[in-house]
Amino acid sequence: MPTVSMTVNGKQVSGEVDARKLLVEFLRENLLLTGTHVGCDTSQCGACVVHVDGRSVKSCTMLAVMADGASVTTIEGMASGETMHPMQEAFREQHGLQCGFCTPGMVMSAVDLVAVNPDPSEAEIRHWLGGNICRCTGYHNIVEAVRDGAARMRALGKAAAE
Amino acid sequence: MYAFEYHRPGSVADAGALLKANEDAKIIAGGMTMIPTLKQRLAMPGELVDLRDCADLKGITVSGGTVTIGAMTKHDTVASSAEVKGAIPALAGLAGNIGDPAVRNRGTLGGSIANNDPAADYPSACLALGATIVTTNREIAAEDFFTGLFETALEEGEIITAVRFPVPEKAAYKKFDQPASRYALVGVFVAKTAGGVRVGVTGAGQDGVFRQTDMEAALSANFAPEAIDGVMVSPDRLNVDIHGDAAYRANLIKVMAKRAVADCA
Amino acid sequence: MSNVTGIGVSVKRKEDKRFLMGRGNYTDDIARPGMTHGYILRSPHAHAKINAIDTTEAEKAPGVVAIFTGKDMAADGVGSVPCGWLITQKDGSPMNEPAHPPLVVDRVRHVGDQVALIVAESLAQAKDAAELIEIDYEEMPATVGVASAATGPLVHDEVAGNLCYDWEIGDAAAVAEAFSKAHHITKIDVTNNRLIPNAMEPRAYIGEFDKGTGEYTLYTTSQNPHVIRLLMGAFVLNIPEHKLRVVAPDVGGGFGSKIFHYAEEAIVTWAAPKVGRPIKWTAERSESFMSDAHGRDHVSHAELALAEDGTFLGFKVETTANMGAYLSTFATSVPTYLYATLLAGVYKTPAIHCNVKSYFTNTVPVDAYRGAGRPEATYLIERIVDKAAREMGLDRVEIRRKNFIPIDAFPYQTPVALQYDSGNYFATLDRAEDMADVAGFPARKAEAAKRGKLRGLGYSTYVEACGIAPSAVVGSLGARAGLFESAVVRVHPTGGVTIFTGSHSHGQGHETTFAQLVSETLGIPLENVEISHGDTNKVPFGMGTYGSRSLAVGGEALMKAMNKVVEKARKIAAHVLETAVEDVDFKDGVFTVAGTDKAMPFAQVALTAYVPHNFPHDQLEPGLEEQAFYDPMNFTYPGGCHICEVEVDPDTGVTQVVGMTAVDDVGNVVNPMIVHGQIHGGLAQGIGQALLEECVYDESGQIVTGSYMDYAMPRADAFPSFKVDNCVTECTHNSLGVKGCGEVGAIGSPPSVINAVLDALLDVGVTDISMPATPAKVWAAIQGAKTAQAAE
Incomplete structure (x- = not known):
């Protein structure tokens, strides 16, 4: 079996995996990082979104071996200790989640959006989230949360720059 | 997924050698189609050859009125490339609307055209812009490359290395999303070039991407949305499914084409 | 206390941090020691006889632990998956109720019907083995559409x-x-x-058997674990309830689809002792389409x-x-x-x-x-x-x-059996018209026309019956279960409180809303309250969450149990403060004696309850824990008005919802933020039904919309920001005056959308359209009307 090694949430990990093992299976089964979810089998729902080398990808549509040597961040790696990432905080503040199943993917996608577009409009947010399906919220409060999270991230960036 | 062996060659030459040595080997680029296909057990490659480390397949260059994009260049890279935006903004726009952000961060130009999904976006741009597909063996005109549903002129072991897009005078792409998959129910790429107007249509055709030559003639005579009004788009050989019958797709071809031409103004 | 965390305040949710940090505990997240993986082989045919099933080769495949078919279950005397509601026909005879074996024996009746269970060391191995099972199907003609x-x-x-x-x-x-x-x-x-339904979490089950105690455990993505225990234990597997534990941990959405007792629950529970190891089965989304x-x-x-x-x-x-x-x-x-x-x-x-x-x-x-x-x-x-x-x-x-x-x-x-207790449909209509700026609609329509768009406005004024209960009523109508709810309030010695509720949260926020009721009633901080649900070994009984019943039924059970706690605590306080019980008041978490400065905070009473050194034990028991069952008098009747505004592009047939206003009377509101969130979600599902979603079968019984490639799930760009508000008439038969909010969005909105589409299309002569009003359908309707007008 091939061996993979990668950085996950800042920690070096490695393991033997079946070549057909998906990145999401490696994260959930081998590393017990069960915050990343699987909601579909056609690469559309986005519950499995993680960051690979800083960009959002669907971990259900990538083999674990394809992430060999990469730096992977999952929802478990977003907070600093018990202090949530500003986007996580914004989702709580704006009631941007209900059952919580799509939430990790939503947060990871939203953070990627703000990385490329620090002040997205409502239309831009709705368009960006085309690859993340939520059945609970009607997206109303998710949009509010992403907007709020972006503002928090901008404020934090500004504070860090000063 | 069935079991397979995974390879990650460091160059196109090594990749070619692997393909030659293993009859049931398949290439994986971004994997956006390949992995779902494997998951559904619709393909059973004995070997999977990942082109990720082939540095000679990446990069974007613009020179002499041609945009050359390496086969392993990701959609997001094309969409956000200042060079592409400057030379053929319609192509950057097309790339920026494929799938969703996470798909664009993995999916590649080469993977898309090698798969030739009848509802993929890139093939329409290739046809309308008169692109040349560069492979490990040869150069193939887009017209000759797309040969049918999920069919291309690629031979066993042949690997796409880059695509060369001539820079048009004006171009625009309009896509009508299939409501569920968000693939193109109909996508129309209109390009005005020195040699005339070319119209590439994806999503609609039973045989995959095609050129709408009646529209090309009308638009070459008068490059204005109204010029399309008089063109009859036949519903023959157009797709029929729960998302639209042939008449609807024929209508969308006209509507999208008109909107694309209007966008060129 | 009450002004910060009590009733009527949009308290942020207690459960959110765990979900946001990836610390939820959904069924598929659970890995039991020695766990095996199950794969269900399903029918590819809509209707077929099974002449033979040959598992010989599959059993030899690498990693295979066991393979079971319907014959194995039948030989074990496994029962039929039951139906919980008997309908009596108009001629007085009972409905026809054919058997529903968990694994079929000799005939499949829909694409996705369960044929065999393959248990292996890994899921991939189970699937590899499944391909080696040979089944001799004899296809039969199928009945597909209800019309024929x-x-x-x-x-x-x-x-x-x-x-x-x-x-x-x-x-x-x-x-x-x-x-x-x-x-x-x-x-x-x-x-x-x-x-x-498409809850984002696919169904998942783990069946487990403890050889030492003889106890079965089922981990399940269920909205009502006690109901599953009852149905599966009593009717299918013949396991007594004291030997069957059902756990529904965090559940990723239900929308009704996770109420029901599914065949796969019984299959993995039944098979677990046979393989002597836990068995996990998780649906892939494509399986959800053919089995939810x-x-x-x-x-x-x-x-x-x-x-x-x-x-x-x-x-x-x-x-x-x-x-x-x-x-x-x-x-x-x-x-x-x-x-x-x-x-x-x-x-x-x-x-x-x-x-x-x-x-x-x-x-x-x-x-x-x-x-x-x-x-x-x-x-x-x-x-x-x-x-x-x-x-x-x-x-x-x-x-x-x-x-x-x-x-x-x-x-x-x-005239159709129900008695509405309260409502004011004029108020919700007035408020909705105001919020939707109906007065400004003609100007917006004219502006849209300049852009070549057809703009329409649609109304829906509705009432619904929820808080699904009165056992006596539903029993007389054929329900084979009671529909009450239970609650236990356990006050710990140091003043913390654990609530055990038979309601189940799978997105509704009970951990917050129920804690608000406790905070308000007992006068203790929210963080001192824990809500426990979903485990039949912890919660005495429960009917679960569906039919917008959690607050109106489960919340009332909780109030009833808390009232008992307060009464008991009052007795303790009276004893300690050396006064008559009638003289003890309880307010804001403190027991006081009228006309004196004697006072005793709730936490101190709690401690005394567990340190009863001088209790008169003939009159006062130690401890502070109470249980209540609540069975309401009637359904509750939320109602309201939804106004939808759409723009139709006549060239493409695309309908864009540009305004969605919902004013709902859900009775009193405990947490407005959560209630509005519930309404948003319901609206999205209602608009989805009206414009996007439809399960399509072909004539042979294959599902054409078998994945997200063809079943149009609403994405974020399908909706505008919603305008939501509440008007209140109180429910007259529960103490909280609450009605229920989970379903109103999905109930009220679809006709408002279609009425808006038809309003937009009035000028082009279209008078009817069916759901979902897809672009192709709307465009075809416009062409049809044009042709009809041209012919006139």
Whole structure:
């Protein structure tokens, strides 16, 4: 079996995996990082979104071996200790989640959006989230949360720059 | 997924050698189609050859009125490339609307055209812009490359290395999303070039991407949305499914084409 | 306390941090020691005989632990997956109720029917082995659509005409009389499109058996673990309840689809002791499409009799409903008691009659999906009211106002069994018109026209019945279960409180809302309250969460238990403070004695309860823990007004919802943030039904919309920001005055969307459109109207 090694949430990990093992299976089964979810089998729902080398990808549509040597961040790696990432905080503040199943993917996608577009409009947010399906919220409060999270991230960036 | 062996060659030459040595080997680029296909057990490659480390397949260059994009260049890279935006903004726009952000961060130009999904976006741009597909063996005109549903002129072991897009005078792409998959129910790429107007249509055709030559003639005579009004788009050989019958797709071809031409103004 | 965390405050959710940090505990996240993986081999055919199943080769495949078929289960005496609601037909006979084996024995009846369980060390190995199983299928012709079910091939040989039941409600003679006096009769035919619920978490189960104790455990993605324990233990596997533990941990959405007892739950639980190791089964999304119970799927013809001034005189309805291949847990109640009883809507129509025929087809079983019956009733009523107004040249708002049940008419007895306790449909309509800026609509329509767009406005004024309960009522109507709720309040010695509730949260935020009730009632901080739910070994009993019942039934049970706690604590305080019980007051978490400065905080009473050094034990027991069961007097009746504004692009047929206003009377509101979130979600599912979603079968019974590639799930860009508000009339029969908010969005909104689309298309001559109003369908309707006009 091939061996993979990668950085996950800042920690070096490695393991033997079946070549057909998906990145999401490696994260959930081998590393017990069960915050990343699987909601579909056609690469559309986005519950499995993680960051690979800083960009959002669907971990259900990538083999674990394809992430060999990469730096992977999952929802478990977003907070600093018990202090949530500003986007996580914004989702709580704006009631941007209900059952919580799509939430990790939503947060990871939203953070990627703000990385490329620090002040997205409502239309831009709705368009960006085309690859993340939520059945609970009607997206109303998710949009509010992403907007709020972006503002928090901008404020934090500004504070860090000063 | 069935079991397979995974390879990650460091160059196109090594990749070619692997393909030659293993009859049931398949290439994986971004994997956006390949992995779902494997998951559904619709393909059973004995070997999977990942082109990720082939540095000679990446990069974007613009020179002499041609945009050359390496086969392993990701959609997001094309969409956000200042060079592409400057030379053929319609192509950057097309790339920026494929799938969703996470798909664009993995999916590649080469993977898309090698798969030739009848509802993929890139093939329409290739046809309308008169692109040349560069492979490990040869150069193939887009017209000759797309040969049918999920069919291309690629031979066993042949690997796409880059695509060369001539820079048009004006171009625009309009896509009508299939409501569920968000693939193109109909996508129309209109390009005005020195040699005339070319119209590439994806999503609609039973045989995959095609050129709408009646529209090309009308638009070459008068490059204005109204010029399309008089063109009859036949519903023959157009797709029929729960998302639209042939008449609807024929209508969308006209509507999208008109909107694309209007966008060129 | 109460102004910060009590009733009426938008407290941020206690459960959010764990979900946001990836620390949720969903069934598929659980890995039990020695766990194996199960894969269910399913029928690729809609209808076929099974002549033989050969598992020889598969059993030799690497990693395979065991393979089971229906014969193994039958040989073990495993029972049929039961239906929980008996419908009595209009001739007095019971409904037809064919057997539903968890694994089929010799015949498959829908694509996705369960044929075999393969247990292996890994899921990939189980799937590899599944391909080696040889099945000799003999295909049979299938009955697919409900319209042709009566004459189609028999799904069950013993059920003639595929008829499950022929049932009626209302007074046919009174209706005939009303129609004979009508000035105008409006007729309509509508289809309520079949939907696939698609909770984002796929169903998942782990079956486990403890050889030492003989106890079975099922981890399940269920909305009601106790109901599963009862149904599976008593009817299918014959396991006594004290030997069966059912745990529903964090559950990723349900919308009705996770109420039901599914075959796979019984399969993994039954097989676990046979392999001697836990077995996990998790649905892939493509399996969800062919095995989760679907929703809706009704076809109706209705006629409304009106007087010259637009007063409704009578309403008659013929409905045909699709049950699918087998009866799912509550399937039979949906097109009857959850639908036809709502056909009065918000109107004082004096005579109503409805006949419902339900049929078996070779499709996935159909059961309750968000709203369950009530969206179908609302859609039918609100479509025909709009149509009647148009035909008679009356204003669509005025015709509604004219026929609304007056404010002073409550309690109002409808002609179809229900008695509405409270409501004010005028108030919700007024408020919605205001919020939707109806006055500004003509200007917006004119502006849209300049851009080549057709703009329309649509109304829906609705009522629903929820807080699904009164055991006595539902029992008399055929329910095979009681529909009460339970709660235990355990006060710990140091003043913390754990609540055990039979309600189950899978997104509704009970950990917060229920804690707010505790905080308000007992005067303790929110962080001192823990809500425990979902484990039959912790919670004494429960009927679970569906039918917008958690607060109105489960919340009331909690209030009842807390009242008992306060009474007990009052006795303790009286004893310690050396006064009579009647003289002890309790307010803001402190017991005081009237007319004195004697006081004792709740936490101190709690400690005393567990340190009862000088209790008069003949009068006062130690401890502070109480349990209550609550069974309400009636359903609750939320109602309201939804106004939708759309823009249609006539060139492409695309409908964009540009405004969605919902003003709902859900009774008193404990947490407005959570209530509005529930309404947002319901609106999205309602708009999804109206514009995007439909489960399509082809003639052979294959699901055409078998994945997200073809089943259009609403994405973020399908919606505008919603405008949501509440008007309140209190429920008169519960102490909180609450009604329920989980389903109103999905019940009220679909007709508002379709009425808006038809309003937009009025000028181009389109008078009817079916759900979902997809771009292709709208465009075709416009072309059809153009052709018709050209021919005139």
